[in-house]
Amino acid sequence: MTATLQSRPFRVITQLDISRIPQLQRLDPDFVLSMKAVASVLPFRANNYVLEELIDWSNIPADPIFQLVFPQPGMLQPQDLASMRALIAAGAPRPRIIEAAREIQHRMNPHPAGQKQLNVPEMDGEPVAGMQHKYRETVLFFPQAGQTCHAYCTYCFRWAQFVGIEDLKFASGSPQTLVRYVEQHPEVTSVLFTGGDPLVMNSKILRQYVEPLLGMKHLLSIRIGTKSTAYWPYRFVNDPDSDDLLRLFEQVDRSGKNMAIMAHFSHPRELQTDIAREALARLANANATVRCQAPLIRHVNDDWRCWSEMWREQIRHNAIPYYMFVERDTGPKEYFKVPLARCLEIFQKAYATVSGLGRTVRGPSMSCTPGKVVVDGVTEIQGQKVFVLKFLQGRDPQWSGRIFFAAYDENAAWLDDLKPALGETRFFFEPELEAMKASGNARVWQKPGFPGLLEEN
Numbered sequence: 111m112t113a114t115l116q117s118r119p120f121r122v123i124t125q126l127d128i129s130r131i132p133q134l135q136r137l138d139p140d141f142v143l144s145m146k147a148v149a150s151v152l153p154f155r156a157n158n159y160v161l162e163e164l165i166d167w168s169n170i171p172a173d174p175i176f177q178l179v180f181p182q183p184g185m186l187q188p189q190d191l192a193s194m195r196a197l198i199a200a201g202a203p204r205p206r207i208i209e210a211a212r213e214i215q216h217r218m219n220p221h222p223a224g225q226k227q228l229n230v231p232e233m234d235g236e237p238v239a240g241m242q243h244k245y246r247e248t249v250l251f252f253p254q255a256g257q258t259c260h261a262y263c264t265y266c267f268r269w270a271q272f273v274g275i276e277d278l279k280f281a282s283g284s285p286q287t288l289v290r291y292v293e294q295h296p297e298v299t300s301v302l303f304t305g306g307d308p309l310v311m312n313s314k315i316l317r318q319y320v321e322p323l324l325g326m327k328h329l330l331s332i333r334i335g336t337k338s339t340a341y342w343p344y345r346f347v348n349d350p351d352s353d354d355l356l357r358l359f360e361q362v363d364r365s366g367k368n369m370a371i372m373a374h375f376s377h378p379r380e381l382q383t384d385i386a387r388e389a390l391a392r393l394a395n396a397n398a399t400v401r402c403q404a405p406l407i408r409h410v411n412d413d414w415r416c417w418s419e420m421w422r423e424q425i426r427h428n429a430i431p432y433y434m435f436v437e438r439d440t441g442p443k444e445y446f447k448v449p450l451a452r453c454l455e456i457f458q459k460a461y462a463t464v465s466g467l468g469r470t471v472r473g474p475s476m477s478c479t480p481g482k483v484v485v486d487g488v489t490e491i492q493g494q495k496v497f498v499l500k501f502l503q504g505r506d507p508q509w510s511g512r513i514f515f516a517a518y519d520e521n522a523a524w525l526d527d528l529k530p531a532l533g534e535t536r537f538f539f540e541p542e543l544e545a546m547k548a549s550g551n552a553r554v555w556q557k558p559g560f561p562g563l564l565e566e567n
């Protein structure tokens with residue numbers, strides 16, 4: 111790729127620009143009408159770097175980055191696509207289009223997995239805005255000013271937030287709530303900033319969240335989940351406050367904590383521009399660790415060669431392969447869905463091509479209500495073909511590392527689609543999970559008598 115290391119002013123591209131993007135003028139106008147129809151229902155946001163450096167415009171619509179960022183006709187049910195196309199073609203007034211879009215959005219499972227209710231912790235008897243505490247060691251924090259991204263992924267499970275049908279009250283927190291909560295919770299060893307993309311915030315604002323954490327002895331790491339390394343690497347190189355950002359990362363390191371960038375890379379191409387490589391080099395210079403994760407998505411990266419190449423690029427550029435996720439059941443899931451059996455096949459083939467340095471990666475992993483569950487393999491037990499599943503993270507910390515089995519099903523694409531194997535009627539965690547749901551308290555480690563972080567359990 112040709113991207114030079116020169117700075118580039120950020121230019122956002124939204125739905126209203128679809129008619130004006132020169133690269134799209136070569137496309138069939140009928141396809142462009144469908145894109146507009148989809149973009150009126152699902153979020154769309156791109157930028158000049160993605161457009162000019164990442165997308166291969168000679169391979170549209172199949173190009174994986176085009177699929178990653180641009181709306182595609184198949185993302186809506188045929189009848190929904192037809193009705194939105196008709197409204198737009200007829201020049202319907204904006205409120206009419208919005209109303210029709212809302213109706214479709216509400217049918218697309220905008221709030222998957224009832225996560226919120228169980229994950230939002232309490233402080234002084236009140237739910238804590240902008241925070242989720244699902245696994246004992248790590249709190250997720252959603253800073254108020256970090257609720258957008260440099261571009262949107264078409265498969266993003268936060269799409270409902272970006273189109274404004276999700277209440278943002280619980281998706282945005284202040285530095286004060288973060289500090290107070292973490293102070294009161296010595297079991298928390300890691301704070302994970304997420305969004306949106308926290309690195310859309312300028313460094314000065316980010317610093318207000320990060321600095322107060324540096325004195326807390328029980329914190330071992332501060333993590334930032336971001337796609338800026340892929341969508342806007344200039345953030346780390348030559349944006350106006352890039353140096354300030356790297357200085358903040360160095361400061362975290364010097365305070366005796368690991369600064370971890372949880373980089374979302376979906377495709378090897380995102381690691382192949384000069385500017386992305388420079389961003390990774392600068393992060394290494396600032397003593398920040400980069401760990402990489404992404405979901406496996408049909409049309410984007412559903413090919414073992416793609417993952418193999420991506421992991422190899424990561425190893426080469428000081429980035430550590432970390433998770434391969436299974437896509438969640440929300441939004442245009444049907445368009446992106448890859449069955450678990452196929453995810454596993456892609457994972458295993460790619461895994462076999464890297465050295466041990468790449469086998470830090472775990473996957474394919476589902477972030478579902480009981481925890482993070484990895485599909486570890488397929489085998490035969492007592493004549494029955496089964497999936498071998500394992501908790502990488504559990505709502506009950508004692509589930510972590512536990513193995514269980516499900517009947518093999520070549521079409522299953524999520525934990526909910528699976529049935530217990532070997533004559534069992536329920537998965538081992540189900541009774542306890544139901545008790546958590548019934549009591550409304552899912553943080554079992556906070557109950558009296560639960561073994562502490564460093565006690566034997």
Ligand SMILES: *Cc1c(COP(=O)(O)O)cnc(C)c1O
Pocket residue numbers: 242244245248249250302477482502503
């Ligand atoms: C994935 C995840 C984390 C972090 O888990 P690690 O395995 O430590 O990376 C924390 N909270 C939630 C809700 C998550 O889904």
Ligand code: SF4
Pocket residue numbers: 258259261262263266267268305306307336337374
């Ligand atoms: S960068 Fe992350 S939060 Fe933003 S759209 Fe993509 S997946 Fe969603």
